[in-house]
Amino acid sequence: MNPKYDASFYIRVLDQYVATGECSDTDDEPLYAYLLSIMNDPMIKIQVLTDEVCARIFYDMMSQFIHLNLEKEKYNLQKSQSEQNGMKQTLEWSIARRKDGWQALLQQVSDKYETMGFGSSFYKSQFGNEEEKYGDDELWERMVEDWEEAFKRNLQEQKKKEIDRRKESLENRLHANLKNIPEYLRRHEVEKDEFFQAWGLMSGMWNTVDFERIRKVVRMQKEYPEIIKIANLMGRTADDEGRERLHVGQEDVYRLEHSSKNDIQGVTVGNDLNALLPTEMVHCADDDLESLFIYKYVTRKLQTFRYKSEIMQPARSLETKPAVHKGPMIVCLDTSGSMVGIPEKIAYSLLVKLLEIADRQRRPCFLIAFSVSICPIDVRKERARLLDFFSTTSCGDTDATRMLKATFDLLQSKKEYMNADVLWITDFKIPLPSPKLTDRILEYRKADTHFYGLQLGIAENEWIPFFDRVYRADYPVARCY
Structure with a gap:
């Protein structure tokens, strides 16, 4: 029993609204209806x-609100799983069990759903007469269907109550932010890019103290331009004309090319007709299933092959090619005592920029903070934890063993990180682990996983052979190998 609309539906609605202002007038699903009421406010x-600032504020706050309500709906569905299973089992009752149990069942359902329109009196009159109609399969199935409809209406009512409970607080914050934040940015001459990066860490909860604290971290990017260079390596951006393109040059600039189509990575969903699974092609060719195929195409739910389509190769001439959105990012951040001071600030500034890219490109981004132990954070889903992390101070020794194992686990077991870029931010004062672990880095690189590094300081670096590229930030000069 799935919700009427999933998270991707709401994201598409928000994307279209922010880009064009277009949206429906109303809907009977509580969360979508509320979202439309907000979007139709002139x-x-x-x-x-x-x-653009107001658009970003609105988008982020509404996305957070949607996510919160969908998580609550998911929880309510899981909590009622036993009742859903009970409906299925009731359909399989024998005639003897129906005879002995129909009265208790109707009483149980009626007690819970009488106000949701479940007509228990009708079924009591039918099942209790001399004809013993509880043995009528069609009538029995109809009773279970009515039970299920009442169950769904009850879930919708719970959802509406949750929205009503939260909406006043949301609207107050939204109107205040749309008014106060642009005014603050103008008064303090804050650049848009600085705002977008700092705001991305604030989980929609605006306050000037946290904003200015994060803004100081963001401004390190002007002093150390390697931060932006590495961030763009991890995630390409559109050119000035708005087209998503890469400019390709000699030697130190790279270009993206597609790998061959037989390089199958796995199975995903989408609407790429060139990568359809054979079962979907059958649906396309069948007249009876054609409407199902069209629906799955429009909603991007066709099963398709997934290919490793992004391979970095040295550019040998200057040209322009379409840029392909890259995969997710795994950021391994050294938090040992040797990182205290300027290295720590540079590292945090790069992390904030990567988060902004991940938000803008809808890319998963996972942080593994490490010294001897590790602290893993899904940075797009755990903003509160990330903000707390920025308040900690680096300390302790350094050991890459646990960090590497956590990285390999993500690459191996989490399908959303299959095509990830891995970035280390560290002074590289890290002892080499066992060859078993360093050999695995080389194995993943052969499988087109890219390992990049930002070395903070000028310590001797034994790790360079295991990376695609290592940048180095000396103070104040930055260069790369």
Whole structure:
């Protein structure tokens, strides 16, 4: 029993609204209906469509609200799983069990769903007469269907109550942020890119103290330009004309090319007709299943092959090629005592920039903070933890063993990280682990997983042979190997 709309549906609605201002008038699903009521507010629409900062504020706050309510709905569904299973089992009751159990069953369902429109009196009159109609399979199935409909209406009512409980607080914060934040940025001459990066860490909870603290970290990027260079290596951006393209040059600039189509990585969902699974092709060719195929195409739910389509190769001439969105990012951040001071600040500044890229490109981004122990954080889903992390101070010794094992586990077992870029931010004062672990780095690189590094300081680095590329930030000069 799935929700009417999933998270991807709401994201598409928000994307379209922020880009064009277009949205439906109303809907009967509580969360979508509430979202539409906000989007159809003329004042909000004007602000979102005329101010890039307001658009970002609206998008992030509504995305967070949607995610929160969908998680609550998911929890309620899981909590009622036994009741859903009970409906299925009731359909399989024997005639003898129906005879002995129909009265107790109707009483149980009626006690819970009488106000949701479940007509228990009708079924009591049918099952209790001399004809013993509880043996009528069609009537019995109809009773279970009515039970299921009442169950769904009850879930929707719970969802509406959850929204009503939260919406006043959301609207107050939204209106205050749309008014106060642009005014603050103008008054303090804050650049948009600085705002977007700092705001990305604040989970929609604006306060000037946290903002200015994070902004100081962001401004390190002007002093150390290697931060932006590495961030762009991990995630390409559009050119000035708005087209997503890569400029390709000699030697130190790289270009993306597609690997061959027989390089199958796994199975995913989407609407790429060139990568359809054979079963989906059958649906396309069958007249009776054609409408199902069209629906799955429109909703991007066709089963397709996934290919390793991004391979970095040295560019030998200057040209322009379409850029392909890259995969997710795994960031391994050294938090040992040797990172205290400027290295720590540079590292945090790069991390904030990577988070902004991950948000903008909808790319998963996973942080593994390490010294001897590790602290893993899904940076797009755990903003509160990430903000707390920025308040800690580096300390302790360094050991890459646990960090490497955690990285390999992500690459191996988490399908969303199959095509990841891995970035180390460290002074590389790290003893080499066992050859078994370093050999695995080389194995993943052969499988087109890219390992990049930012070395903070000028210590001797034994790790360089295991990386695609290592940048080095000396103070104040930066260079790369």
